[in-house]
Amino acid sequence: MDRIAQALERMAPPPLKTPDFTMASAFLWHADPDGLEPVGEVNRVDIGLLVGINRSRDTLVANTRQFAAGLPANNALLWGARGMGKSSLVKAVHAAVQVDCPELKLIEVQREDLPSIGRLLGHLRRSDARFLLFCDDLSFSHDDEHYKSLKAVLDGGIAGRPENVVFYATSNRRHLMPRDMIENERSTAISPSEATEEKVSLSDRFGLWLGFHPCTQDEYLEMISGYCAEHGVEVEPDVLRAEAIEWQATRGGRSGRVAWQFFTDLAGRKGVKL
Secondary structure (H helix, E strand, C coil): CHHHHHHHHHHCCCCCCCCCCCCCCEEEEECCCCEEEEECCCCCCCHHHCCCCHHHHHHHHHHHHHHHCCCCCCCEEEEECCCCCHHHHHHHHHHHHHCCCCCEEEEECCHHHHHHHHHHHHHHHCCCCEEEEEECCCCCCCCCCHHHHHHHHHCCCCCCCCCCEEEEEEECCCCCCCHHHHHHHHHHCCCHHHHHHHHHCCHHHCCEEEEECCCCHHHHHHHHHHHHHHHCCCCCHHHHHHHHHHHHHHHCCCCHHHHHHHHHHHHHHHCCCC
């Protein structure tokens, strides 16, 4: 009987106790079993190094400061070109705002764990801290039902979204669904607008839409120059420009991610640790 009881406890662990949110400023949410893992050091860059996204940066900072101060704030969807700093901006904004508002906590949620989000909200609702839930690279396939779980965060059901929780997501898709799926729904349904409304309207539940677009060559070079200045890498301007342009040509495009990859290679060749 004791062995059976122990086996049952392993299969169905006790409910998660309300965590001690003073342990860290950021956490990872895990489901099955439920748990919040403290993150000692968040992988992020300084907000001043994010180039070419000034409008999105200012808007997200203002929204986050409102939320951290206990004022009304919107959920935000950061969508657009890959590698242009969407997830970096969320983490950088959290760091910038937390300097004045230490009770602001960042919790990253994986897309596959969205069905458990209701249980997480129950724990957060009982805390005095403020929580910025973050889901990176959020998107859904044609047979994916996880998007229905997301509504618990955005709308909150009859209980409402906890006043101390706001949700930020990044995606390459503005409507979070594949374009071919949306167009197929419209072409085959008796009432095209009704057939796609539930899926397309998911992104409408975000109060802020912040678009990210490919950077110019000047912005790309400015990013690299900023990284060099921040980490003390000294290179002749003409040499740096030529090598950076050659690097982006071999990658077939330029973005913030490509700029960082070039700088990582450059720092390694110069013997500079990051």
